[in-house]
Amino acid sequence: MLEQSQNTELVQLSWNFMNDSLRSDVFMKYTPDQIGCACIWLSARIKKICLPENPPWYELLDCTKEQCVAISTTILNTYCLPRPNVHKLERAINAAKEAYELKKSFNEKQRKDLKDIKKLDSANSFSPSVEIVKAKETPPAKPKPSPSNQITEKLTKLAENGSSDYMKNGSKRRHH
Numbered sequence: 001m002l003e004q005s006q007n008t009e010l011v012q013l014s015w016n017f018m019n020d021s022l023r024s025d026v027f028m029k030y031t032p033d034q035i036g037c038a039c040i041w042l043s044a045r046i047k048k049i050c051l052p053e054n055p056p057w058y059e060l061l062d063c064t065k066e067q068c069v070a071i072s073t074t075i076l077n078t079y080c081l082p083r084p085n086v087h088k089l090e091r092a093i094n095a096a097k098e099a100y101e102l103k104k105s106f107n108e109k110q111r112k113d114l115k116d117i118k119k120l121d122s123a124n125s126f127s128p129s130v131e132i133v134k135a136k137e138t139p140p141a142k143p144k145p146s147p148s149n150q151i152t153e154k155l156t157k158l159a160e161n162g163s164s165d166y167m168k169n170g171s172k173r174r175h176h
Contacts, residue, residue: 013043023078026071037063038071045072 017039021027026035037058044051051057058068 007047007049010040010043010047010049013046014039017042017072017075020078021071021075023081024074026074030067030071031062033061034063034067035071037061038068038075041068042072042075 014036018036021035021039026038030038041051041058043049056065058065
């Protein structure tokens with residue numbers, strides 16, 4: 001294995017695979033040593049270079065052949081991904097920058113307006129917040145009673161005042 005460290009094509013191809021693996025999720029699933037083993041294993045297969053199998057060299061770095069195959073497959077699958085549309089990405093980035101700048105300028109304008117209000121407040125001893133507090137201090141209007149509450153109130157008044165008031169309002173009892 002150490003004799004292959006002088007093979008610049010193998011080393012360069014392994015580094016290329018390692019860099020390309022950053023476009024995948026292998027670093028969330030495997031250790032860097034296992035990913036490095038898979039990159040070397042894949043490069044050796046492509047370059048048709050035999051690496052020691054007895055004992056397997058990758059086991060020295062706590063990796064299995066199955067892991068090398070799985071990681072290599074994931075790396076190779078990244079080459080099947082569609083290439084991003086650079087112009088579309090640039091337009092999206094520019095739109096995001098414009099939105100950010102617009103929001104930033106809006107926030108700066110709000111801060112400036114707030115400072116102007118505070119200046120007016122201290123200069124004129126006028127505070128809109130005091131007016132708001134005064135408005136909140138006034139008691140709220142009494143809610144209008146519901147129809148069932150209105151009936152209950154009338155019956156209560158009748159009971160308190162007696163039937164004589166009821167009779168005074170024009171309803172007279174008739175005796176047979």
